[in-house]
Amino acid sequence: MHAGDGHVNVSPRDRPLTLEAKPIIVNALSVDVEEYYHALIFREGTNGAAGGGLESRVEASTERILALLASGDAKATFFILGQVAAAHPALVRKIAGEKHEIACHGDRHELVSRQTPQEFRADVRHAKAVLEDITGEPVVGYRAPNFSIGRAQAWAYDILLEEGFRYDSSIYPILHDRYGDRAAPRFPYEVWRKGDQKLVEFPIGTTRLLGVNFPIGGGGYFRLLPLALTRLGIRRVNAHERQPILFYFHPWELDPDQPRPSMPWRHRLRHYVGLQREEAKLSRLLRDFRFSTVRRILGMP
Ligand SMILES: [Zn+2]
Numbered sequence: 001m002h003a004g005d006g007h008v009n010v011s012p013r014d015r016p017l018t019l020e021a022k023p024i025i026v027n028a029l030s031v032d033v034e035e036y037y038h039a040l041i042f043r044e045g046t047n048g049a050a051g052g053g054l055e056s057r058v059e060a061s062t063e064r065i066l067a068l069l070a071s072g073d074a075k076a077t078f079f080i081l082g083q084v085a086a087a088h089p090a091l092v093r094k095i096a097g098e099k100h101e102i103a104c105h106g107d108r109h110e111l112v113s114r115q116t117p118q119e120f121r122a123d124v125r126h127a128k129a130v131l132e133d134i135t136g137e138p139v140v141g142y143r144a145p146n147f148s149i150g151r152a153q154a155w156a157y158d159i160l161l162e163e164g165f166r167y168d169s170s171i172y173p174i175l176h177d178r179y180g181d182r183a184a185p186r187f188p189y190e191v192w193r194k195g196d197q198k199l200v201e202f203p204i205g206t207t208r209l210l211g212v213n214f215p216i217g218g219g220g221y222f223r224l225l226p227l228a229l230t231r232l233g234i235r236r237v238n239a240h241e242r243q244p245i246l247f248y249f250h251p252w253e254l255d256p257d258q259p260r261p262s263m264p265w266r267h268r269l270r271h272y273v274g275l276q277r278e279e280a281k282l283s284r285l286l287r288d289f290r291f292s293t294v295r296r297i298l299g300m301p
Contacts, residue, residue, distance in 0.1 A: 039252060058252075076100050169246065188298060253275060254282075
């Protein structure tokens with residue numbers, strides 16, 4: 001409220017301009033770099049058998065993402081699978097060379113919930129070392145395959161800290177049949193502390209309506225739902241809560257020509273829905289909002 005709301009007459013030129021000129025919120029953008037056959041729905045639908053003889057397509061679809069980001073003047077964090085990095089080191093160098101952030105998506109896309117703490121440590125240690133060997137830069141961000149760090153996997157935070165990670169992005173605070181913790185905080189917070197070291201969690205973007213969190217942070221929902229809902233949701237969070245959202249997608253979501261082995265219709269629907277329109281939708285999103293890396297949004301040097 002300013003003086004103009006009372007009885008004092010204020011001419012327009014006396015109104016404080018700062019009321020109109022709130023700084024634009026920059027959101028965080030992320031890409032989980034994996035092959036189409038690493039996706040859980042694809043694996044389950046094909047009983048895991050398809051992973052062996054299928055062609056690699058990650059390089060071409062990630063190149064398309066890099067071109068898309070360059071044309072939209074956006075930066076992103078690439079959570080790269082160790083296996084993919086080892087097979088495509090030039091791709092990792094290219095992503096880093098275009099000033100995006102290199103982060104870790106584990107090594108073999110094994111769910112954290114299916115690993116022992118020892119197996120998890122070996123998996124993230126190996127993947128982090130592969131990425132750091134390629135770029136020569138420290139990797140500080142981690143995202144679990146399929147957001148598989150739930151409350152029962154809180155032990156993983158200790159390990160991430162000990163292995164040199166400073167933030168995690170493995171929580172989607174929604175109700176979902178496979179992942180999600182709808183009671184989790186919706187914006188970046190300190191999830192774990194050990195001595196003077198802390199691990200920050202940056203959850204995937206949601207908007208809250210009538211007490212329910214709605215997914216506006218990408219993945220299958222973005223492909224399934226009209227673009228307008230995501231745009232409205234992001235605007236709402238940026239304008240009313242003055243918070244950035246974190247958005248994520250995969251290279252295989254921009255690849256409608258990927259191999260389509262037979263699988264049950266439910267799996268087929270969830271894996272392939274919306275692939276044709278994904279690139280156009282993303283391009284529109286990049287025009288409407290400003291995006292940068294997770295590390296930069298968290299203010300980590
Ligand atoms: Zn993944």
